[in-house]
Amino acid sequence: xxxxxxxxxxxxxxxxxxxxxxxxxxxxxxxxxxxxxxxxxxxxxxxxxxxxxxxxxxxxxxxxxxxxxxxxxxxxxxxxxxxxxxxxxxxxxxxxxxxxxxxxxxxxxxxxxxxxxxxxxxxxxxxxxxxxxxxxxxxxxxxxxxxxxxxxxxxxxxxxxxxxxxxxxxxxxxxxxxxxxxxxxxxxxxxxxxxxxxxxxxxxxxxxxxxxxxxxxxxxxxxxxxxxxxxxxxxxxxxxxxxxxxxxxxxx
Amino acid sequence: xxxxxxxxxxxxxxxxxxxxxxxxxxxxxxxxxxxxxxxxxxxxxxxxxxxxxxxxxxxxxxxxxxxxxxxxxxxxxxxxxxxxxxxxxxxxxxxxxxxxxxxxxxxxxxxxxxxxxxxxxxxxxxxxxxxxxxxxxxxxxxxxxxxxxxxxxxxxxxxxxxxxxxxxxxxxxxxxxxxxxxxxxxxxxxxxxxxxxxxxxxxxxxxxxxxxxxxxxxxxxxxxxxxxxxxxxxxxxxxxxxxxxxxxxxxxxxxxxxxxxxxxxxxxxxxxxxxxxxxxxxxxxxxx
Ligand SMILES: Nc1ncnc2c1ncn2[C@@H]1O[C@H](COP(=O)(O)OP(=O)(O)OP(=O)(O)O)[C@@H](O)[C@H]1O
Ligand SMILES: [Mg+2]
Numbered sequence: 001x002x003x004x005x006x007x008x009x010x011x012x013x014x015x016x017x018x019x020x021x022x023x024x025x026x027x028x029x030x031x032x033x034x035x036x037x038x039x040x041x042x043x044x045x046x047x048x049x050x051x052x053x054x055x056x057x058x059x060x061x062x063x064x065x066x067x068x069x070x071x072x073x074x075x076x077x078x079x080x081x082x083x084x085x086x087x088x089x090x091x092x093x094x095x096x097x098x099x100x101x102x103x104x105x106x107x108x109x110x111x112x113x114x115x116x117x118x119x120x121x122x123x124x125x126x127x128x129x130x131x132x133x134x135x136x137x138x139x140x141x142x143x144x145x146x147x148x149x150x151x152x153x154x155x156x157x158x159x160x161x162x163x164x165x166x167x168x169x170x171x172x173x174x175x176x177x178x179x180x181x182x183x184x185x186x187x188x189x190x191x192x193x194x195x196x197x198x199x200x201x202x203x204x205x206x207x208x209x210x211x212x213x214x215x216x217x218x219x220x221x222x223x224x225x226x227x228x229x230x231x232x233x234x235x236x237x238x239x240x241x242x243x244x245x246x247x248x249x250x251x252x
Numbered sequence: 253x254x255x256x257x258x259x260x261x262x263x264x265x266x267x268x269x270x271x272x273x274x275x276x277x278x279x280x281x282x283x284x285x286x287x288x289x290x291x292x293x294x295x296x297x298x299x300x301x302x303x304x305x306x307x308x309x310x311x312x313x314x315x316x317x318x319x320x321x322x323x324x325x326x327x328x329x330x331x332x333x334x335x336x337x338x339x340x341x342x343x344x345x346x347x348x349x350x351x352x353x354x355x356x357x358x359x360x361x362x363x364x365x366x367x368x369x370x371x372x373x374x375x376x377x378x379x380x381x382x383x384x385x386x387x388x389x390x391x392x393x394x395x396x397x398x399x400x401x402x403x404x405x406x407x408x409x410x411x412x413x414x415x416x417x418x419x420x421x422x423x424x425x426x427x428x429x430x431x432x433x434x435x436x437x438x439x440x441x442x443x444x445x446x447x448x449x450x451x452x453x454x455x456x457x458x459x460x461x462x463x464x465x466x467x468x469x470x471x472x473x474x475x476x477x478x479x480x481x482x483x484x485x486x487x488x489x490x491x492x493x494x495x496x497x498x499x500x501x502x503x504x505x506x507x508x509x510x511x512x513x514x515x516x517x518x519x520x521x522x523x524x525x526x527x528x529x530x531x532x533x534x535x536x537x538x539x540x
Binding site: 051053056080081082083084085088089091093095096097098099107108110111112158161162165 | 425428430432433
């Protein structure tokens with residue numbers, strides 16, 4: 001298994017609050033890794049370390065190493081544009097831009113290169129929408145505002161928008177929490193299909209979801225990564241008492 | 253007892269509400285009655301497109317085209333100056349400035365809005381007018397350009413504060429989405445924030461311009477007050493508002509001059525009304 005993201009003694013503080021404590025983990029390429037844990041344990045925070053989204057928050061301080069393809073992304077000289085192009089993120093609430101469907105998808109292409117030919121853009125739109133299984137639904141509505149889509153379509157569009165910039169890693173922070181069960185099932189199906197091409201890390205509150213879609217699982221509690229390993233093992237034979245308690249539903 | 257009190261208060265408030273509408277209607281009717289009377293003396297087209305404004309010659313010539321052009325020229329100039337600077341300033345305040353500078357700038361803008369227009373006009377007269385005169389080697393610095401610059405200062409606070417509001421209320425997750433795709437700060441502003449705030453910004457611009465069109469005192473002081481057809485931004489002009497202010501005192505009540513000034517009032521009213529309604533449309537589009 002190829003290692004895609006490795007964290008070594010990762011610590012993070014929001015001001016004085018110690019939100020991530022000595023996290024050591026290892027995310028493999030072409031696998032889906034789920035991060036689970038009770039509310040406020042630092043799942044989103046960890047995810048947002050990987051594309052340095054925490055930089056937007058004032059007073060954040062990080063220590064340790066986060067390696068991807070051998071580069072420590074926490075270094076001050078890390079190029080955030082390149083990093084975020086490589087490691088993309090899907091948010092909890094679908095957040096398409098208030099632009100047309102077409103403009104949403106070509107957004108990434110346009111910001112990373114000048115003067116792309118119209119043909120090329122059309123091509124990007126088609127392949128991206130196809131890979132999230134939206135092409136047939138939307139091919140005649142590309143000029144329509146993206147904000148008019150259904151929630152599920154919006155979330156798929158956000159995934160398509162991300163795929164259009166050809167990342168290696170997809171970070172997903174509770175991507176299904178605003179969707180109904182059927183839509184959730186379809187998005188999970190999509191994740192399995194995307195797995196062969198990407199490293200996927202998904203934060204979820206929903207243990208069934210983690211069990212259904214992920215290959216590996218990490219369990220977090222109060223900023224610590226308690227246990228990390230293959231999903232089957234974590235769910236059937238957890239090593240740590242606290243993991244067991246959580247999985248059997250003894251925490252909120 | 254409580255009930256009677258409620259009843260009286262309710263009725264009182266009702267009367268207040270009705271009264272304001274009543275007065276607006278009354279003013280409007282008066283304006284219409286006095287203004288439309290001018291068409292007993294001139295044809296509407298002659299009035300609107302006539303090139304000569306000689307209200308007290310014999311026979312009086314009542315063409316308001318030079319005044320309309322004067323207003324348009326001054327307003328257009330003010331718009332060209334104030335829109336880019338105002339919107340730029342709003343972007344800086346909403347997105348870029350560190351907290352301290354932001355507060356200072358906002359206070360500064362509010363202060364600018366608080367300066368009475370006469371005072372601005374006076375300052376413009378002693379500073380701006382000679383400057384324009386010297387830079388362009390003109391016989392007089394009392395020009396449309398001076399008026400435009402001056403009015404740009406008056407439109408700026410409106411534009412900045414409303415546009416800043418519009419930018420500020422763009423949902424944070426648009427910004428996060430753009431950053432997460434690797435957009436730079438400027439790309440995020442240009443490609444996401446501005447389109448998202450566009451209707452609010454347009455409303456800001458319309459309201460700013462509305463203020464400019466209605467402004468009287470300051471323009472009267474520094475645009476030269478010559479009711480001639482302007483041939484460039486560097487000629488003296490006279491605006492619609494300044495005409496009314498300057499001539500109302502001397503117009504004989506009931507004369508054609510008097511009616512013509514009211515008709516100018518109608519023209520101004522229509523222009524302001526259109527601008528306000530447009531701004532309102534944009535604002536409400538935003539809230540939807
Ligand atoms: N911007 C911030 N400033 C200060 N503290 C923060 C900030 N963001 C998060 N925290 C704190 O850090 C801790 C971890 O937050 P985080 O959002 O990562 O949790 P989470 O596991 O994703 O929770 P949830 O399941 O509710 O999304 C929480 O205690 C939270 O209060
Ligand atoms: Mg979270």
